[in-house]
Amino acid sequence: MDDLSRFAIHTATTRSWPIEGAIAEYAAAGVKGVTVWREALDGRDTREIGNRIRDRGMAVVSLCRGGVFAADTEAARSSALDENRRCLDQAAALGAPIVVLVCGAFPGQELEESRRQIEEALFALVPHAKAAGVKLAVEPLHPMYADSRSAINTMGQARTICERIDSPWLGVAVDVYHTWWDDRLEAEIGLCGRSLRLFAFHVSDWMTPTCDLLEDRGLMGDGCIPIRKIREWMEEAGFRGFNEVEIFSRRHWASDQGQFLAAIRTAYIEHV
């Protein structure tokens, strides 16, 4: 099945390419959607980049990333909220319907407290999301990031927060890399789907061995994640969005990026 109709890529996957070059390369490779990382917009006109993506026949899928809500001072938490409002406005300018959130954790602060702060921040942010017309997608991060990147580490936690706040502007981003190990994954995808909270789907693979906690993700098919099966769970639960390739890998970044993109396309067709 050479169906590329939902084939999307994160700009961070080929981060050495300036975004203008990435857009041209993606379009030529048959990519249909682009998730833009904020770093890629530095020094650019956000609207122009959004138009450039659409002019090439691709959709802007999401803006990555907002979040980082947990902090040890009231001032830092308030400043994070301001930054997230700017992020929502930037997404609106880009024409991105979603901002993906990495919710944060503060080393040494108890996870319970970080989780409370995150929920408080999401509650405070929802009105701005609604006003901007941009959805917020909470991405549960792998438990190996619970110390410093996200205190939200399971689908169950993300869903529970969304249910408590209960806004159509708040949902979940499912990343196979972060969630594949969870024996509750299929059930949680189903529960999120029922309440229309499946906002995004990210794919990559888990390498054996994994040599770096952050930047050793694999190309789909090179690792052990049953990606297609998880995609089926997503679709059975009603998800109709893009399958976004998000690979952080020093090894792949150091390789020829044109060849890497071609390999991504092949891996997408074979394994997603």
Next chain:
Amino acid sequence: MDDLSRFAIHTATTRSWPIEGAIAEYAAAGVKGVTVWREALDGRDTREIGNRIRDRGMAVVSLCRGGVFAADTEAARSSALDENRRCLDQAAALGAPIVVLVCGAFPGQELEESRRQIEEALFALVPHAKAAGVKLAVEPLHPMYADSRSAINTMGQARTICERIDSPWLGVAVDVYHTWWDDRLEAEIGLCGRSLRLFAFHVSDWMTPTCDLLEDRGLMGDGCIPIRKIREWMEEAGFRGFNEVEIFSRRHWASDQGQFLAAIRTAYIEHV
């Protein structure tokens, strides 16, 4: 509180010491219990090592490790069962009341299948445990090891398997390094305690950043795990066993092991 009455160490924590030397050093440092790693017994008389530990006024806490049940062939799974029976017999000879199990995962084999194989193996092994008079403790491993080391990654999974098999010879080993991130941890410790399934408690700390998935654990207090709080949950749930220091760290292994042991003792008093 300088209470060292439940202070135990894994021989793997100071693995460059031959076990005879480790036993002498531990006893001199006020250690009250020793968990023996099988590698440390190579070429030794198992009974003699058990007696040597007891003669120094310490208890043999556990034998580490059995497990590795998941495999892609029937022959490999059967051979793993044989190996685990030998491990139970060795624990009996050592006078260790518990064998700790790292249950295994097979890269590329779906987690569901590995979990099924693990449960089947545990069920098959319980009669031998009973005959040997040695308990089996399932240790849930951090989700970052789900690819290759253990398909059992949460307290909830370990407890559920124990409940289904329902033998007094089968319980759970709680390691703060593997479980601290889990928002269900306190509740699961309580549930395991109610059914007398809390068999062991391992402590170390999570470093920020963590530079290696296997061998970059921290000394208690050097990381972000609320160790004392988790210990309180264990004791409230009825646990009365040892607090076992299990630190895998290339950094600490490369340091003077006498000084490392002294630092462990201080960290135990201050943070466990």
